[in-house]
Amino acid sequence: MTQAYRTMAPADLILAWYDKHHRDLPWRVSPPMAAAGVKPDPYRIWLSEVMLQQTTVQAVKSYFALFTARWPTVADLAKADNEDVMKSWAGLGYYARARNLKKCAEAVAFEHGGVFPDTEDGLKALPGIGDYTAAAIAAIAFNRKSAVLDGNVERVISRLHAIETPLPAAKPEMRALVAAMTPEDRPGDFAQAMMDLGATICTPRRPACALCPLNADCRVLGRDDPELFPRKAAKKEKPVRLGAAFVAEDEDGAVFLRKRIESGLLGGMTEVPGSAWTARIDGDTATTAAPFPADWHPTGTVTHVFTHFELRLTVYRSRVPRGTAKDGGWWQPKATLDGEALPTVMKKAIKQAIPDAFDKTRNA
DNA sequence: AATTCGGGGGT
DNA sequence: ACCCCAGAATT
Structure with missing residues (x-):
């Protein structure tokens, strides 16, 4: 032996x-x-x-x-x-x-x-x-x-x-x-x-x-x-992208939503309307990227980190009359928002504009 | 071979 | 702040 x-x-x-x-x-x-x-x-x-x-x-x-x-x-x-x-x-x-x-x-x-x-x-x-x-x-x-x-x-x-x-x-x-x-x-x-x-x-x-x-x-x-260990190739830094999001609420407390295209980032998921997400953003985004004319006013910014970039969204809110145009989207009652196909960044944006939007007891 | 895809928990 | 996570599909 x-x-x-x-x-x-x-x-x-x-x-x-x-x-x-x-x-x-x-x-x-x-x-x-x-x-x-x-x-x-x-x-x-x-x-x-x-x-x-x-x-x-x-x-x-x-x-x-x-x-x-x-x-x-x-x-x-x-x-x-x-x-x-x-x-x-x-x-x-x-x-x-x-x-x-x-x-x-x-x-x-x-x-x-x-x-x-x-x-x-x-x-x-x-x-x-x-x-x-x-x-x-x-x-x-x-x-x-x-x-x-x-x-x-x-x-x-x-x-x-x-x-x-x-x-x-x-x-x-x-x-x-x-x-x-x-x-x-x-x-x-x-x-x-x-x-x-x-x-x-x-x-x-x-x-x-x-x-x-x-x-x-x-x-x-x-x-x-x-x-x-394991050894890994160096990773590149995350760029910052900017954008605007628009949360419209009507007299019944419904929120205007739309569906993203099937491919790409958050493909096929539901979103609130917004601008493109770019490295720079111009001053009149609130008037050019909004889904319809309204009294949009900024409520603050939400930050969300994706795999390959960081997003800073300026969230605008407006109160609009019942029956406001719904081209390209739909009005979703707040009580049923939680069941929608909303990715986390969109929930963040809605909560920024309407803090109690996902509060079941308030909206039931 | 590089890039594009989310979100959250651990440290 | 940075890391990583029972990776896959696309370019």
Whole structure:
């Protein structure tokens, strides 16, 4: 015997850790549940994975509960009204996900007999399912040995192997390392374990290396600062854009809304009328960009940070007579504003002009 | 390979 | 203030 002891394979160490420390999540079939014979529902796995794209578990939970209660199966979602789906998604962000979610449900329900493809390639051919999500569904829902690489796993792998290549160039190398590490047995649990590890132990700041099941194998621990991994390309600064928003309220307390075009930023969502969002703004915007002539007066500014720019909206308000022209939009009663497909920035603008607009007790 | 897509929570 | 988050689609 040339070694004093044999170390367990990293995959076995991670699975053993996962059996003890896994988190209970609404879409997860935990090891005890699996032992009791519970099988994952591909619909719920898919729905959760799409919602979790660039979105935290905490933010997803309430939306996942809402969607699964309202649309329990992929067939239900396929038959749903597009606008109802957008309204239910409002606030979660990245609205192309909601549009693709609906398209994907229709494809599965109407072209695949209501059954999700059970291979990575088959899944990836569906709208809104890319490299990560296809691998994750294949592994978690269908027990396929696919290499699941998300932001958590990138961090774990980059530290474990001290990868110096910056992201995103390092992705192929990382995926190969994950593939080599993924076990034949329990690949779905392995994927979830790696993500849990990145979310709770191998964190971006102050990782709990002392508690990590892989600390004996980590190439960074003890040699460099784990917080410096993964290496990443420098990011560019966010420009500021300016704009005006117009909140009109009629004598019945209804607010004038309109629908944005289907593509691009906040595509297909509801908005209050406004100017274009540009680097500079001229002085007579209030008179040129308003939806109709009225006694517009400024109420203040709201700031909203998008992924690639910061928006500062000057919010104008007016009180107009009942029956004011509604070209290009509609009048929405304040009591039902909360059910509209309003993205967060639009809710901010309305609240700036009408502070109690979303107060259910006042508007009921 | 770069850019465009939201929003919120942690530090 | 800055970081990141179970990324995908488009250019």
